[in-house]
Amino acid sequence: MSLSIADALTQENDTEVTLNGWVQDFRVLKTVSFIVLRDHTGVLQVTVKKDKEVLQKAISSLQRETVVSVRGKLNKEALTKNGIEVIADSLTVLNKSATPLPLGVIDKVNADIETRLNNRFIDLRKEENNLIFRSESEVLWGIRKYLHEQKFIEVHTPKIVAAATEGGADLFPVQYFEKNAYLNQSPQLYKEILISAGFNRVFEVGPAFRAEKHNTPRHLNEFTSIDIEMGFSDHTDAMRMLQESIKSGIRQLKSTLGDSLSSHGINLPEPPDEFPKITYNECIELLSNRNEVVNFGSDFTPENLKIIGSEFPSFYFITEWPSELRAFYTMPKPGQESLSNSFDLQFKEFEITSGAQRVHDPDMLELRFRKKGLNPEDFSFYSNAFRYGMPPHAGWGLGLERLTMIMLNMHNIREVTLFPRDRTRISP
Ligand code: 4AD
Ligand code: MG
Numbered sequence: 001m002s003l004s005i006a007d008a009l010t011q012e013n014d015t016e017v018t019l020n021g022w023v024q025d026f027r028v029l030k031t032v033s034f035i036v037l038r039d040h041t042g043v044l045q046v047t048v049k050k051d052k053e054v055l056q057k058a059i060s061s062l063q064r065e066t067v068v069s070v071r072g073k074l075n076k077e078a079l080t081k082n083g084i085e086v087i088a089d090s091l092t093v094l095n096k097s098a099t100p101l102p103l104g105v106i107d108k109v110n111a112d113i114e115t116r117l118n119n120r121f122i123d124l125r126k127e128e129n130n131l132i133f134r135s136e137s138e139v140l141w142g143i144r145k146y147l148h149e150q151k152f153i154e155v156h157t158p159k160i161v162a163a164a165t166e167g168g169a170d171l172f173p174v175q176y177f178e179k180n181a182y183l184n185q186s187p188q189l190y191k192e193i194l195i196s197a198g199f200n201r202v203f204e205v206g207p208a209f210r211a212e213k214h215n216t217p218r219h220l221n222e223f224t225s226i227d228i229e230m231g232f233s234d235h236t237d238a239m240r241m242l243q244e245s246i247k248s249g250i251r252q253l254k255s256t257l258g259d260s261l262s263s264h265g266i267n268l269p270e271p272p273d274e275f276p277k278i279t280y281n282e283c284i285e286l287l288s289n290r291n292e293v294v295n296f297g298s299d300f301t302p303e304n305l306k307i308i309g310s311e312f313p314s315f316y317f318i319t320e321w322p323s324e325l326r327a328f329y330t331m332p333k334p335g336q337e338s339l340s341n342s343f344d345l346q347f348k349e350f351e352i353t354s355g356a357q358r359v360h361d362p363d364m365l366e367l368r369f370r371k372k373g374l375n376p377e378d379f380s381f382y383s384n385a386f387r388y389g390m391p392p393h394a395g396w397g398l399g400l401e402r403l404t405m406i407m408l409n410m411h412n413i414r415e416v417t418l419f420p421r422d423r424t425r426i427s428p
Contacts, residue, residue: 052088140205144205200232208397278316
């Protein structure tokens, strides 16, 4: 029976096993040869004794990263680090690797990020890189599990769309037969329509496209958005749902990969039970105490956010953003319309999530379109859903890569993106 390396390690001494994997490294000595075999679960030494002449010969023609199948007996009293080896009886080359490798898997010297991304298939064979994406999967599973428990259903909305969701400038145009279309910036409008459709709680995990020209360590042109929308709810309900989703994601990651991460020097954040909140206006005050002048209605610069972030050790919300800074669908704060029922979730200086209570009154929505200089006609596919019974609702969009990045303390979003799309890269 073919086993994974991790499963093989749990077998009894002398068990006959078949293992498949990559030849991470090998050494040919006079009397014996060694292979470090790697699969998706770990590495194990394969030892080929002198008397197995055919095998010794096969080994001498091996290359690093060749894919092999090894049959042999487990020896649990070996002189290896973990005390375990497989004494090989046979070795089959399933696919030979070319040489030299474009990128080493076990080399100590780190290649630059461009070389690594150009050869991502091999870069991801490194344990520490592989671990990033297994971590991301666990975090997402923790969030999904929590949302399911809270009676959200997972939905899938179109990515080829006819109108801008988050504002006009940052759209990728698509030629859609005889019509002009765009890649969607966010599932925002569709998840709201689904609230009118009566689903009450929906979430989506999918790609979002932003034709932003800047090239920074925290922006991608295609990212993965975890989006929720909840009916008969306001921004405070959405914030609570976000806080608990994040905590569930971190719990899931900690319980599965926490030890592996700490062996790589990565300690996961300890989210506070209640994430602190600070309003936009309080941020301005905080900044002015530090001699940083920010006028009401301006967005915070990265430098501003560094100062604000230095006041908080972990996750916190910035609430009540100026209405003029938020998209048309954002609910103004009742009685103080220059502010809005909106929030960002921050981790130190990084924005992880934006969310809000939404406008549900069709007349107010129409006004908001006009205020933003948008043509309501362009959005009739969306605003129609508001005329025939739209519940009050709220939600958020959480960038999966941003979340993974801050959790694993990485400094470039490309590290946590399998195949990043940035200002200059569309391949591989
Ligand atoms: O802040 P954004 O643009 O908000 C929305 O899309 C709203 N529809 C959300 C809502 O429900 N009100 O994007 C949400 C999150 C950001 O906080 C960030 O984490 C991530 O998506 N994000 C990006 N991640 C990487 N690269 C980019 N260019 C990103 N733009 C947004
Ligand atoms: Mg935002």
